[in-house]
Amino acid sequence: MASIAGSALSFARPVKATSANLLSFSPARKGNAFLRMQPVPMRLAVSCAAQxxxxxxxxxxxxxxxxxxxxxxxxxxxxxxxxxxxxxxxxxxxxxxxxxxxxxxxxxxxxxxxxxxxxxxxxxxxxxxxx
CATH class of the missing domain: 1.10.1200.10 (ACP-like)
Incomplete structure (x- = not known):
């Protein structure tokens, strides 16, 4: 089992989404790894407790x-x-x-x-x- 102790995680710039790369974890360099995440459209929801x-x-x-x-x-x-x-x-x-x-x-x-x-x-x- 590989250990990532002492390694750093960083977020890479988003790339064009495909089914294969929606979320990938791969070594960028020996000893370091990065997490590639795809952008998700943000939805703004305003909630008001008042009638x-x-x-x-x-x-x-x-x-x-x-x-x-x-x-x-x-x-x-x-x-x-x-x-x-x-x-x-x-x-x-x-x-x-x-x-x-x-x-x-x-x-x-x-x-x-x-x-x-x-x-x-x-x-x-x-x-x-x-x-």
């Missing part, structure tokens, strides 16, 4: 508070700062959310809100706690 209805309402409120044009896309991943909101705008958004959902957001919680998703998740949490 879709809540996210949609938050998007509407953000669009209204910031007076955004219809062409400006607002989604769960939208950051308030990227939409042009300053700290006063963020406070007004939180106030609008409190009024719309009949909740009260503590200042410490309000400071952690940076995206539409953050706001929607906090709202769902507060609404569920109030039940």
């Amino acid at each position: 879709k209805d809540t996210v949609d309402k938050v998007c509407e409120i953000v669009r209204k508070q910031l007076a955004l044009s219809d062409g400006t896309e607002v989604s769960g991943a939208s950051k308030f700062a990227e939409l042009g909101a300053d700290s006063l705008d963020t406070v007004e958004i939180v106030m609008g959310l409190e009024e719309e959902f009949g909740i009260s957001v503590e200042e410490s919680s309000a400071q952690t809100i940076a995206t539409v998703e953050d706001a929607a998740e906090l709202i769902d949490k507060l609404v569920n706690e109030a039940k």
